[in-house]
Amino acid sequence: MDTEKILVTGGTGMTGRRLTRLLRERGTEARVGSRTGTPRFDWHDQKTWDPVLEGTTAVYLCYHPDLGFPGAGEIVAAFAARAARHGVRRMALLSGRGEPEAQKAELAVGAEFPGLTVLRCAVFAQNFSEGFLYGPVLEGTVALPAPDVPEPFVDLDDVAEVAARVLTEDGHAGELYVLTGPASVTFTEATRLIGEAAGRAVGYQEVSAEEFVSWAAAAGLPEDEARGLAALLGQILDGRNVEPADGVERALGRPATAFAEYVRRAGAWRS
Numbered sequence: 001m002d003t004e005k006i007l008v009t010g011g012t013g014m015t016g017r018r019l020t021r022l023l024r025e026r027g028t029e030a031r032v033g034s035r036t037g038t039p040r041f042d043w044h045d046q047k048t049w050d051p052v053l054e055g056t057t058a059v060y061l062c063y064h065p066d067l068g069f070p071g072a073g074e075i076v077a078a079f080a081a082r083a084a085r086h087g088v089r090r091m092a093l094l095s096g097r098g099e100p101e102a103q104k105a106e107l108a109v110g111a112e113f114p115g116l117t118v119l120r121c122a123v124f125a126q127n128f129s130e131g132f133l134y135g136p137v138l139e140g141t142v143a144l145p146a147p148d149v150p151e152p153f154v155d156l157d158d159v160a161e162v163a164a165r166v167l168t169e170d171g172h173a174g175e176l177y178v179l180t181g182p183a184s185v186t187f188t189e190a191t192r193l194i195g196e197a198a199g200r201a202v203g204y205q206e207v208s209a210e211e212f213v214s215w216a217a218a219a220g221l222p223e224d225e226a227r228g229l230a231a232l233l234g235q236i237l238d239g240r241n242v243e244p245a246d247g248v249e250r251a252l253g254r255p256a257t258a259f260a261e262y263v264r265r266a267g268a269w270r271s
Helices: 012-025 046-053 071-085 098-112 132-139 156-168 188-200 210-216 222-237 246-250 259-266
Strands: 003-007 028-035 058-061 089-097 117-121 142-143 176-179 203-206
Touching: 003 012, 012 028, 012 156, 028 058, 046 071, 058 071, 058 132, 058 156, 058 222, 071 089, 071 098, 071 246, 089 156, 098 117, 132 142, 132 188, 142 188, 142 210, 156 176, 176 246, 188 203, 210 222
Parallel strands: 003 028, 003 058, 058 089, 089 117, 117 176, 142 203
Antiparallel strands: none
């Protein structure tokens, strides 16, 4: 039996590091694809692609900053074609729920790798504890360019477990798994739960896109990424993703993790 070697692009990111750890815990060789990895990997430098694909049997595709950003689909599709030429047998693509450009990218990648498995995700719960919302939580106000709509936040540990299954087991080729939590909560409800767990007042505020960009840029995000993120949030948080999906349960045979359970487990905001 051939030894599995799985390339995890974005391997130092929020999903990638979870997936890498999970694969290694299960005895599977995982290669971290990043600009600081060995060999080095960069989405925008095709000279780095072949070295990380050498001997690889499966690939997790995670494009930064987001698959819905301009040009992302073309880059990831070209990489998928290169992976197919290297003999990669399984591939999972991290995509975004309710993002038309991300869905176009899914089709482009699938055309190059017909056995592609798509993991289409809702907003990550861990954005509050590890991502761009962590600082605002500590400051007491989460402000986004979106109304206070319900969102079925997905737990990244669920996403990583689904990805691990897809990349190491047969039976997932060509599947689309829409990954969400089991129920939707508004941002007001989410921040209230976090505040109760953290022992501090945390609330939600809707702001304009320009206000959000100014805040994000001041926090260190490049302005083009801040503007792209503002546009993306305004799009996906318009009510289109309110209903939970069953992708986690279909892939894992168990219910998805509830947001309240994520908050109980996270503990990142406690002093």
